[in-house]
Amino acid sequence: MTTHNTALDVLVVDDEDDIAKLLAEILIEEGFSPRIAHNSDEAFAKIEQKVPAAIILDIWLQGSEIDGLGILEIVKKRYPLMPIIVISGHGTIQTAVTAIKLGAYNYIEKPFTHDKLMIMLKRACESSRLKRENLDLKAKVIDKTEIIGTSSCVNKLKSQVEKIAPTSGRVLMTGNAGVGKELFARILHKKSKNANGPFIRFSPTGMSVEKIQQDLFGDPEKNDVTGVYTYRTSLFEAAHNGTLYIDEVADIPLQVQIRLLQTIQSQNIEKNGRTIKIETRIIAATTRNLEQEINNGKFNKDLYYRLNVIPLHIPDLAERKDDIPILVDYFVHQLVKSSGLKPRIFAPDSIAALQAYNWPGNIRELRNVVEWSMIMNPVNNDEDKMIRFDMLPPCVLSDSANLVATNSEHLVDVMSLPLREAREIFEKQYLSAQMSRFNNNISKTSAFIGMERSALHRKLKLLNIYSNKFKLDQEMGNELAN
Structure with a gap:
């Protein structure tokens, strides 16, 4: 019996118009809402217009710039939970294996029966739905995109974020290591108009010029065994209609900075003889003084002004010590949920010691201290669950001893x-x-x-x-x- 309980949008990508239309008719009968694309350009245009619930994708596409496997790779990087069923009339075991490795839900050879395809499609959609629900549930249990604190500087940051997030303006975040720059980048993405798009993180630190260009722009990469050059999906493509977060942007070499500047100005990248249009919001971050780096000839001045459309400074934890009790409770809750540790309460003397400490490692160090204290002082039976001053790690004790105790x-x-x-x-x-x-x-x-x-x-x-x-x-x- 045909069911019409759902009207999920399904994109059919097949170069043969008769087959595409036949699949569309079957999908309509089964209660789906199909759309058709015959090549990679049409497929990407349809996806950009509206992200489908699932894709039925032919491997061999005559007259298409990118074949089915190439489309599969790009789509899965942009939309990791997208269920994609790959079909082919000239399949091999190797093709099937490659498709599964690239993220396809399953592989089916032509000719196939109506029932077999529909069963597979419905299972794929249900599996995707369950994965999304699971991720949503985890996000509710531990929300890692939340600004914790009520201090004046944090309230100011919250106000800035609310103003900045809905815009498409590029953001340059400054602040010392461990203050939570990536967290704020994720919050800006979460509250933006592209919240349903991908959030891609890139850190150039320690990478070669060649590797940075391969990742950012999709430059060809030579296979050491075969000597063949292949093109990978660039981070700009992967972050299309989303956010590209560049951590420690000052570590990008000057020659790549110039190319990045050109990409931002033109809003496209040149790859394998093609011009690819990009719609990506860039959020850059640094621990360094970029104006000083410009004076020292280490950072491109024009790129600085392009990135610094909206400056956002994230303060040190030492500037917001009022938030430490709230942050401690938050981290305890996180660790109980994620690590299975037993709930603990930090005593007033331990909170006082934490507030007296200078926190060179900022928020990241505070979380580590909370975790260390919970792990190294396990609760036995109905023992006191209080974390007292003398249970804190040595770094905090040595720096805060005068506050609580005299040796x-x-x-x-x-x-x-x-x-x-x-x-x-x-x-x-x-x-x-x-x-x-x-x-x-x-x-x-x-x-x-x-x-x-x-x-x-x-x-x-x-x-x-x-x-x-x-x-x-x-x-x-x-x-x-x-």
């Missing part, structure tokens, strides 16, 4: 001093640690320790631990001027 050797030293001197040592260590914890913000530090801001300011000057870096509010600024 025995220091205690002996203090015991030999008069009360006034001992109290001064304690106050200096305590206030230095608390100021570090609250990122040198006098207002927040005074609120936490229960001291008036003016009194705290005088105490800091008295103990000679005042620094120009302290973030005073406007009232305190007036007081300091006097």
Whole structure:
């Protein structure tokens, strides 16, 4: 019995018009909505117009610039979950194996029965649906494209992202290693008009000029065994109607920078004698000062201006220590879901130590510290699930020890001093640690320790631990001027 419960769009790619029309009639009978393409140009145009739910693809396409296997390779790189059934009247075992390796759902030889093709197509669509649902479920369990934090600088970033994401403008992100530049790139993609398109990441660091050009532009690659040159799908093609994220763009050599500039200007690439139109949003990122790199002759000035349409700076974790408690809870939740670790709670003294630490590795280092603490301090039975200060890794302990504990050797030293001197040592260590914890913000530090801001300011000057870096509010600024 024919079912008409679904109207999935299916693209039939076959150079023989009679066969294509026959397949289309069968698909209509089975409740599908078919479209027809006779060659690679038509196929890519139809896909760009509307991404189909599945593709029935002939291997041998007379008069087509790219054969069925070439189409298969390009489509699967752009749409990894796309179910594609490959058909052929001149098939070999090797062709079938190649098609499966390139990502085809299955391979079927002509002539084939109506029922066999429909059963295979329905299974392919159902398998694709289940994979998508599984990915959606995982994304709901662990959303890795979420901005975590409520600090002022994070709220500012959230506002910037909301404005930037819907546009097609190129973005240049700056920030130190580990601050989460790729995360922000993914968020911009997720909130963009091309959110359903591919997000392709490219890092040129440590790559040769030849390899970079092969990846970015699809330059021919020589097979070491056969000596034959083959063309691969370029990253610009793979990211068509999506986002190409270039990590550490400053590592691209100058000669390739010029070619990248030309590609951005022309919006197409030259490959194997063909001009390929590209519709790709570029988000570039760097840890370096590109203006300084330009002055040193290491970065192309015109490329800089092309990339830097919308600048976005991602701050260090040390600039947003208020977010550390929220980030810790987020990472604990992530690790419980992804690694099967038992839920833990970081005690107030451990949170204080984490906030006092300087975080040279930024967000990435914080996640590693949370994971290390959970792994190295396993919960046994109904034991206390609290992660205390002394359970943190050595790097944090050595940097934050003065905030929470005094070692025995220091205690002996203090015991030999008069009360006034001992109290001064304690106050200096305590206030230095608390100021570090609250990122040198006098207002927040005074609120936490229960001291008036003016009194705290005088105490800091008295103990000679005042620094120009302290973030005073406007009232305190007036007081300091006097």
